[in-house]
Amino acid sequence: MTDFALDSLDLAALLCSRVCHDVISPVGAIVNGLEVLEEEKDAEMRGFALDLIKKSARTASARLQFCRLAFGAAGSAGAAIDTGDAEQVARGLFADDRTKLEWDAPRVLMPKNKVKLVLNLCLIAAAAIPRGGVIKVTIADPEGALRIAVEATGPNARLASHVPQLLAGTPTGSIDAHGIQAYYTGLVARAADLNLSLSTSAEYVRVEAVPAAAEAMAPAELLQADALQAPFFKGP
Secondary structure, X not given: OOOOOOOHHHHHHHHHHHHHHHHHHHHHHHHHHHHHHHHOOOHHHHXXXXXXXXXXXXXXXXXXXXXXXXXXXXXXXXXXXXXHHHHHHHHHHOOOOOEEEEEEOOOOEEEHHHXXXXXXXXXXXXXXXXXXXXXXXXXXXXXXXXXXXXXXXXXXXXXOOOHHHHHHOOOOOOOOOOOHHHXXXXXXXXXXXXXXXXXXXXXXXXXXXXXXXXXXXXXXXXXXXXXXXXXXXXXX
């Protein structure tokens, strides 16, 4: 692993840029809709503008609520987060006709970094299926060893080539606002003392997190001849 480190101010600035990127589109649509309401007298156009404002406001709210848990402090140091709240914001983010969210996890209080990791892995999964598909989240605790798995299934599912390096904290170049989320995901995993592993094929991308001490291997069914099995990304 290379000795790559991102300045804390740069990390904060890039994360802010990422959040702004996520909400600027629906907020801009709200502004456009309000301008139409001010200028248009036609009832049909005003109705269209009002629908646009309502839909965009819901989208902006869903994205902000998601970002608050995925990137924000969400309480004081050492705070726990209800996995039910995480499921709710995730369903709000993926409430469209292209992506289906399957959530297989008990409703419990989990350390905030582990919940933040789940939500950030959801973003990585969503980016792997830009044409839509299914995102499945599984959280299990067999014999006291937490296992988190997020799988994206869809047409031509794939990770961008730089994502594995960003997750591992070993990027070969500079990090921009587009790549900061994957890098941050790796930071959160290591802070939670979890290892990440990747499994990919032509139809799915799976990211799994297990305790660093466990040195667990990916499930045997993922080790197919047509799959690319990436090495584990170690915790500290």
